[in-house]
Amino acid sequence: MTAIVYRLAQERRLVTPLPGPKSLELAARRGKAVAAGVGSSAPVYAVDADGGVIVDVDGNSLIDLGSGIAVTGVGASNPEVAAAVADQAARLIHTCFMVTPYEGYIEVAERLNRLTPGDHEKRTVLFNSGAEAVENAVKVARLATGRQAVVAFDHAYHGRTNLTMALTAKAMPYKTNFGPFAPEIYRMPASYPYRDGLDGKEAAADAIDRIEKQIGASSVAALIIEPIQGEGGFIVPAPGFLPTIVDWAKQNGIVFIADEVQTGFARTGSWFASDDEGIVPDLITMAKGIAGGMPLAAVTGRADLLDAVHPGGLGGTYGGNPVACAAAIAAIDYMAAADLPARARHLEKLSRSYLEKLQADTGVIGDIRGRGAMIAIEIVKPGTKEPDAVLTKEVATATNNAGVVVLTCGTYGNIIRLLPPLVISHDLLMEGLEVLGSVLRNKAGHA
Known part of the structure; x- marks a missing residue:
């Protein structure tokens, strides 16, 4: 196991009142x-x-005790990440993978395909932010299924763009006066053991019953949920909730999207919170802890889903930037070594x-x-x-x-x-x- 070495004195030291x-x-x-x-x-x-x-x-x-909202898990100036960033920046900062591709993007995709839950064939596409990853996961699900409805859950947070605001549950400060929002988004009750008093299967049955009655399973393209809800209050679902939801989704041809933007990359004690729950999502969205503080995000999932999209349907100018990819490779290596x-x-x-x-x-x-x-x-x-x-x-x-x-x-x-x-x-x-x-x-x- 790699020993953790610090550059700065690890101490609380106040030399002025805060703020100074x-x-x-x-x-x-x-x-x-x-x-x-x-x-x-x-x-x-x-x-x-x-x-x-x-x-x-x-x-x-x-x-x-904030890590830039779960971003700097390996430290805010991890020496391996910093060295990888400096080396890459000295050689190649940007070409756009859609114009002149490069190996770093491919290597990050290969690593995410191996690390994420499930041994099925996978594909990965890289983006800049968690919200961008979520938007694209929804795009993929809708195209692959030919359906429109997307189910999100109470207490959810998925981003601040128009579609992800629609998926997000809390109005202030995320949604108030920013509408109208993207259509065909439906919200269902999540498992909140401290407040609902339900076991996991009971909470799942309630959500499933409402989906079937209010939307119809055959109309649903995707279900999206954070395995542990982040902005909503670090809500851990009761045991059995997520496996029951996942099983029902698979039985009905619905894409299950695990939003692991905040929970991913060793944060919960496993590489992904889905591992803790014993579930294998169809698509996983990732960002935050992926690259030691550099902006990078990803969608990884079933090859048949991601390969269903026509060439040019996925991408972005900065997505999978070479410097961010170098940082991600170094950060993932460090997480494993330490x-x-x-x-x-x-x-x-x-x-x-x-x-x-x-x-x-x-x-x-x-x-x-x-x-x-x-x-x-x-x-x-x-x-x-x-x-x-x-x-x-x-x-x-x-x-x-x-x-x-x-x-x-x-x-x-x-x-x-x-x-x-x-x-x-x-x-x-x-x-x-x-x-x-x-x-x-x-x-x-x-x-």
Whole structure:
């Protein structure tokens, strides 16, 4: 197993209040130059990052429990990835694979065909973002089946483009006033064990019954779902939900699309969350952790589906850029050499152990859930399951201001999610959790 080597000191170090004076200067410049619709979670501006830390313009070192939203699993400046990027950029930055192809694209496709679940014949096509991958997976499913309807689920998040906004469940901030949206999108109940009280097969039967009655199985081109729902609140479906849905889809000629943009590439303790669920999707969408921070996305799946599309029907100017492909090859090699799936499982044990004690101490954590290095707490009002979005926001803001980067999510705005780099050290993770715990205890005591 490859040892993890750090370039920067792995420590939380605050030399100014957050945000510091240089971050405040940049915030003022930003207000005059950057569209107001672009938000940021932390109040600081980064200049360096490594392992589990982010260094800001004022010299503060923050503990990173966000990984750029599950992107920098191998670290934000992984030396193998950085070297591969530099080498490739010195030789070939762009030709467009659709004009003058190159080997890197092919090698990434070969690796994804091997890594993704199932031993069937596969094909891969590369894109720039998760939303772009989802759009193209839907295109493929519709063309291959000759059907139009697409089923998405409650609490889903699939992107910010027109079609992916239609697939996404939460209105604010993702959909409000941005319509009209793409047609023939239907939403069904997902499994949410903490709130629906159903076992997996019961929840699946409910969704299937509604699909058959409201749409008709013969009209459905595809079902798309995140094996663990990300922005929706790190919701892990009850055992049996996904296998039942997948079996029904296959019986009815419906393409099952697993959106693994956030869950993929060792994040959940396996290469893909579909592996944990024992399912083999027809198509898998990927991005985020695929290339160590470089923009790259992919759709991998059944050869008969992807090869059904006519030449020129899939692609894009920057999709599978040579530099991004070099980064992906280096990142995948590093994940395997360092056994980051095993490390994700270890991080889960550390996090759960601490969070269970915090749950008992505070009385405001209704649920602890997730898998691997993708763990969340659902914050509720004491003695109830009523979401407490106000307390959640206060805790996240105070934790960020104390030098630990955390993110919120959830349909009800009451989830704090933890997505540390998979290379974070034991001590740094524990310190980050302790800062979060101290803030939550303080805020819960005054709630």
